[in-house]
Amino acid sequence: MRTLECETCCEQSICNSVECQPPSTTTTTTTAAMATTTTLPAAITTSSLWSVWSSWTHCPYSCGHDGIQHRFRHCLDQDPRVCTGNKFDTKICHTRVCCTNPPVITYIDSDQFVxxxxxxxxxxxxxxxxxxxxxxxxxxxHSYPVNVNRPAGEPTVVISHITTENEGPYVCTVTNACGTASRVVNVKVLA
Incomplete structure (x- = not known):
């Protein structure tokens, strides 16, 4: 059986170590019939009578919908009425747009020797x-050679009056909700 001190003091499985024995305080409750004295560790508060939260459950959707995730905890006291607060928690999990057709580069020029x-x-x-x-x-x-024209969103790159500065890899990249596809054309400038 676990001790109350261990349940409320230890975060992981290091129970019964020296650090798991906080100083005690004394509280007195008086009723008409009798007076009762109870000794509890100083670190115990109402919120520490709960276990640590469980991990969040998996989001019920992998894409296309928002879902709800849950996590749980339980009262460590034999009398669950002393634990105040919720025993479960929820949150919205946002998912990405569902992918049905990834982007595909259907044609790109072969390497060029110019x-x-x-x-x-x-x-x-x-x-x-x-x-x-x-x-x-x-x-x-320069951000790129000044003799290169690459209109935004257009499938072409136009290079005029080629120099050795134009040599190297030219990478075409297309994207959609499914991801990214890239292909390379290497340009080699001949003298």
């Missing part, structure tokens, strides 16, 4: 996407 001062258009076509973006090689001092 000469300096030439013109290049890279294509990336996709289905089931909400956003499409290109990440292009950066140049020190």
């Amino acid at each position: 000469f300096t001062r030439s013109f290049l258009v890279l294509y990336c076509n996709a289905t089931n996407f909400d956003t499409l973006s290109w990440r292009i090689p950066e140049v020190v001092g």
